[in-house]
Amino acid sequence: MSWALHLANACYVVSYAVKDILWLRFVTLFASVITVIGVWFMPGAPRSLVIWQVVFFAINLVRFVQLVHDRRPVRLPPDARRLAASVFRGLRPRDLLRLLAVGETREHAPGERVIARGEPLDHLAIVIDGTARVELADRRAVELSHGAFIGEIGYLTGKPPAADVVAVTALRVVRWPCAALRAFLASHDDTRTALQLVLGADLAAKLRG
Amino acid sequence: MTLAVGQPVPRALADAEVRDPAGEAHRLAEAWRERDAVVVFVRHFACAGCAEHVAALRPRLAELAALGVGVTIVGNGTPPQLAAFVEREQLADVTCVTDPSLAAYRAAGLVRSAWGTFGPRALAEHVRLGVRGYASGRARGDHLQQGGTLYVTRAGALAYHERQRRVGDRAPVGDVVDVALAQRALAAEAV
Numbered sequence: 001m002s003w004a005l006h007l008a009n010a011c012y013v014v015s016y017a018v019k020d021i022l023w024l025r026f027v028t029l030f031a032s033v034i035t036v037i038g039v040w041f042m043p044g045a046p047r048s049l050v051i052w053q054v055v056f057f058a059i060n061l062v063r064f065v066q067l068v069h070d071r072r073p074v075r076l077p078p079d080a081r082r083l084a085a086s087v088f089r090g091l092r093p094r095d096l097l098r099l100l101a102v103g104e105t106r107e108h109a110p111g112e113r114v115i116a117r118g119e120p121l122d123h124l125a126i127v128i129d130g131t132a133r134v135e136l137a138d139r140r141a142v143e144l145s146h147g148a149f150i151g152e153i154g155y156l157t158g159k160p161p162a163a164d165v166v167a168v169t170a171l172r173v174v175r176w177p178c179a180a181l182r183a184f185l186a187s188h189d190d191t192r193t194a195l196q197l198v199l200g201a202d203l204a205a206k207l208r209g
Numbered sequence: 210m211t212l213a214v215g216q217p218v219p220r221a222l223a224d225a226e227v228r229d230p231a232g233e234a235h236r237l238a239e240a241w242r243e244r245d246a247v248v249v250f251v252r253h254f255a256c257a258g259c260a261e262h263v264a265a266l267r268p269r270l271a272e273l274a275a276l277g278v279g280v281t282i283v284g285n286g287t288p289p290q291l292a293a294f295v296e297r298e299q300l301a302d303v304t305c306v307t308d309p310s311l312a313a314y315r316a317a318g319l320v321r322s323a324w325g326t327f328g329p330r331a332l333a334e335h336v337r338l339g340v341r342g343y344a345s346g347r348a349r350g351d352h353l354q355q356g357g358t359l360y361v362t363r364a365g366a367l368a369y370h371e372r373q374r375r376v377g378d379r380a381p382v383g384d385v386v387d388v389a390l391a392q393r394a395l396a397a398e399a400v
Contacts, residue, residue: 156387156394189383193269196386200276203393 004038022071025064032057070094079105079128079174087126087147091194099191102184103176108132108167115151115165123175124155130171135164143168149202155181156199212318217365225313227283227306230292235306237313240281241361245368245392247273247280247385248359250319253350254286254294254307257343258334258377262356263298264343265382270303276389278360283308286350294349311354318372320355325375334377345376360388368392 011031015024032053039049074093076084080100088096106125108114114132115121127148134142144150144165154161155178185192212219223238240246249266251259266280273280281304284291291307294300308314314321325331335345358380360369369388371380 153394153398156391157398159395159398162398185383192383193386196383196390197272199390200272200386200393203390203397204275206397207393 002038002042004034004041008032008034008038022064022067025060025067029057029060029064032060079172082128082146083126083174087198088194090197091191095188095191095194098188099184099195100174102180103174106173106175108171108173110167110169110171112167112171113164114167114171114173115161117162117164118160120160121151121154122179123177124152124181125150125173125175128172128174131168132171133166133168135166137162149199152199152202154178212359212367212370214367214370216367218359218361218367219316222313222316223365225308225316226310227308227313228288228291229306230288230295232288237281237283237306237308238365240279240304241363241365243279243363245278245360245362245389247278247389248283248317248361249280249380250283250314250317250356250358252285252354252356252373252376253348253352254284254290255346255349256352256356256376257338257345258379259284259356260298261338261341261343261377262379263300265379267299269382269386272386273389276386276393278389278392279304281306283313284350285309285311285314285354290349307350309350311351314354317357317359318370319357320372320374321351321353322355322374323353325355325373326353328375331376334375338377358385360385360392362392 008031011027011034015027015031018024018027036050036053036057039045039053074097076093076097080096084091084093084096088099091099105128114125117137127144127146127150129146132144132150134144136142150165150173151161153159185195212222223236225237226234227237228234237248240248249262251262253259263282270280282300284294284305284307286294286307287309288307291305295305311321338344355373355375355378357372358369359367362368369385373379
C-alpha cells in the first residue's frame with residue numbers, strides 16, 4: 001500500500017501550495033483518509049499512526065465544517081433586513097444575526113410605558129415598528145420610530161433614564177439585556193465598532209436637536 | 210499626586226511641558242482646552258507595539274472627531290524623531306508632541322520598567338508583533354518607558370486611565386470610544 005502513502009503525501013504537497021484555507025483543509029482531509037488506508041493495510045505499521053491520523057482528521061473536519069458554515073450566504077429575515085438597510089449598514093449580515101440573537105423581540109401596546117424615568121434600566125432597545133414618545137421632565141416630547149434607540153443613555157452611562165418612553169402606536173422593539181450585550185460585544189470587535197458608530201451618530205443627532 | 214477617574218487631572222500633568230515637531234514648547238493641558246481629549250502616551254518613536262496601537266487608533270479617528278474628541282499622541286524622543294514618527298505613521302492630522310524629560314509620563318503615573326521591556330512576556334510580545342509585521346527599531350526615546358492612555362474631559366477631569374505594564378499592552382480602542390460615547394450621552398442628557 002505504499003502507493004497510498006505516496007498519493008497522500010502528494011495531496012499534502014498540494015494542500016501546502018493552495019492559498020485558500022478551505023481548500024487546504026479539504027485536501028488535507030482527503031490526504032488523511034488516504035494515509036489511514038495506507039497505514040492500515042501496511043504490514044507491521046504501528047496502529048498509533050492510525051490513531052494520530054484520526055485525531056488530525058477530526059480536528060480538521062470540525063474546522064472545515066465551521067468554515068463552510070461561515071461562508072454560506074446569509075438570508076436575513078425581514079426585520080433584520082430593514083435594520084441592515086437603515087441602521088447597521090456597516091455590519092456583515094451574519095454578525096447582525098448574531099447581534100440580534102443576543103436580544104429578544106418585544107411588543108408594546110399603544111399607551112404602554114416602555115421605560116420609566118428614574119427607574120434603573122438594564123436593557124437597550126431599538127425600534128423596529130411603530131412609534132414611541134420620549135416624555136421629558138420639562139414636558140417636551142420627542143417621537144422615536146424605526147431605527148431609534150431606547151435606553152441608550154442608560155446603557156452608555158449606567159444612569160437611570162431621565163425621561164419616560166411611552167408607546168404611541170403598537171410598538172415592536174429588539175431588546176438587549178445590557179450585561180449580555182456587553183459580554184457579547186467583548187468578543188465581537190467588529191460588531192462592537194459598528195454599534196458604537198451607530199450610537200455615536202444617534203447621540204450626535206440628539207445633541208443637534 | 211494621584212490620578213483618579215472622575216477627579217481633575219493633577220496640576221503637574223496639565224502643566225507638563227511638551228514639544229511639537231518644530232521644537233516649540235506647549236502645556237499638555239492645551240490638548241483638552243477646547244474639547245475632550247484622548248491622550249495616548251507611546252513608549253518611544255520606534256516602538257513596534259506603539260505602531261500597532263496607532264494602526265488600531267487610526268480608523269477610529271474620524272469617529273472620535275465626530276464625537277467632539279481630539280487625539281493627542283505623546284512620545285519621548287527628540288523633536289526631529291517626533292517629526293519622523295509623524296511622517297512614518299501618517300499622523301499629519303493628529304496632534305503629536307514629545308516629552309523628552311518624561312515629566313508628563315511621571316505625572317500620568319505611567320510605568321518605567323526594564324522588566325516590562327525585556328521580561329519574558331515582553332519578549333513574547335516582540336515575537337507576536339514581529340509576526341504581525343511590526344518590528345521595533347533602535348529606540349528613539351526612553352526604551353524603558355511604558356505607555357498609557359488617558360481620556361480627559363474639556364473640564365479637565367480624568368474619565369479613563371490605562372497604564373501599560375509592558376511592550377505590546379494597549380488600551381482597547383473600543384473602550385476609549387465607549388468613554389467618548391458615555392461623555393456624549395451625558396451631554397445629550399443635559400440638553
